[in-house]
Amino acid sequence: MGDLSLQELVDSYCQEPAEGLRNAIISKSMPLLRSIIGKIRKPDHPLTQDEDLESAAITGLIQALDSYDCSKKIQFNTYAYYRIRGNVIDYLRKVDQLPRIQRTNYGRAQDIIDQMSQKLGRVPEDEEVAAELDISLEDYRMMLSSVQQRNALSLDSRFDSEDGSMYDTMPDPDSEQPDSGMLQDAMIIKLRDKIGKLPERERLILTLYYFEDMTLSEIAVLLGLSEARISQIVGKLLIELKSDLKPELTR
Numbered sequence: 001m002g003d004l005s006l007q008e009l010v011d012s013y014c015q016e017p018a019e020g021l022r023n024a025i026i027s028k029s030m031p032l033l034r035s036i037i038g039k040i041r042k043p044d045h046p047l048t049q050d051e052d053l054e055s056a057a058i059t060g061l062i063q064a065l066d067s068y069d070c071s072k073k074i075q076f077n078t079y080a081y082y083r084i085r086g087n088v089i090d091y092l093r094k095v096d097q098l099p100r101i102q103r104t105n106y107g108r109a110q111d112i113i114d115q116m117s118q119k120l121g122r123v124p125e126d127e128e129v130a131a132e133l134d135i136s137l138e139d140y141r142m143m144l145s146s147v148q149q150r151n152a153l154s155l156d157s158r159f160d161s162e163d164g165s166m167y168d169t170m171p172d173p174d175s176e177q178p179d180s181g182m183l184q185d186a187m188i189i190k191l192r193d194k195i196g197k198l199p200e201r202e203r204l205i206l207t208l209y210y211f212e213d214m215t216l217s218e219i220a221v222l223l224g225l226s227e228a229r230i231s232q233i234v235g236k237l238l239i240e241l242k243s244d245l246k247p248e249l250t251r
Contacts (some may be wrong), residue, residue, distance in 0.1 A: 006032075007076055014070035025065060026058060032077055033057040038086050038215035040092070053088055064241025103142055105133055110239050123240060144235035145228060194241055205233055 004012070006028045013021045014169040037057060042048045064080035112132045116227040123131075130140035135156070195203060208214045208222070216234070 004028075005209070010065070010068065010076040013065065014068070017056060022062075022064060022065065022090075025031070026061060029061050032081070033061065033084060035213055036081070037088060039213075040088065048092065053091065054090045056091035057084050060084040063087065101173070107137070108133060109140075109143065110242060113239055117240075126236070142234045144232040144239075202233060205230060206237060207232060 004024075006025065009021060009025045009028055013025060033054060037050065042053070045238045060083045061080055064076070064083040067083075068076055068079055109129060112129055113124060116132070126140060126144075127137055130137045133140060135143075135216060181218070195206060198206070205219060205223070208219050209216070212224075216227045216230045219225075223230070232249045
């Protein structure tokens, strides 16, 4: 079984489910699981060690395997990705005890960056946003790290739930929404334009993080910055990008 690809293992499992195949699929999927976990900045909590998150990820993988329909011709790793990530996010949400006042600041920061960008004709500096939020620069940068952590990689989801939580609810990748293709095309065009206008370092960080599948610590080593600083930069870019995409996301 070691020479078979993940998709080949899954296809065999669809034909004849067996415990040995299931274990082989879990083993073959570990790089995917660890890549997803590696992109999430873990909160400082005793229940968010690597083994805890891997356990949550494996549970999501098994749920994906049990519900996967081979006849739909969807690649299993694509199908499973959302369920793995969603399960890890759900687990983090359960152990998250972030004060409500900081959750509220997430939405305020997005609005402030949007308003100040229009007023100033440029993206406001961290110090300017912190002053508008009436919090210290240190607290603002800690919040940016939390934004990155709680968004868990998603650029196309909203973070304005009723409780202010940054965790997103992932859509079913099999479902089709009216005009979803047109909406996605518009978002991709706008997102590409926005990323193209970013400073070189920020554009590189997004590319390495989202497209080259590098973790925060790997990017930090490459660029000679701290992991915390990379997390802050990603968090700020997420707020800015989501602010630009807001018209499309709210249609």
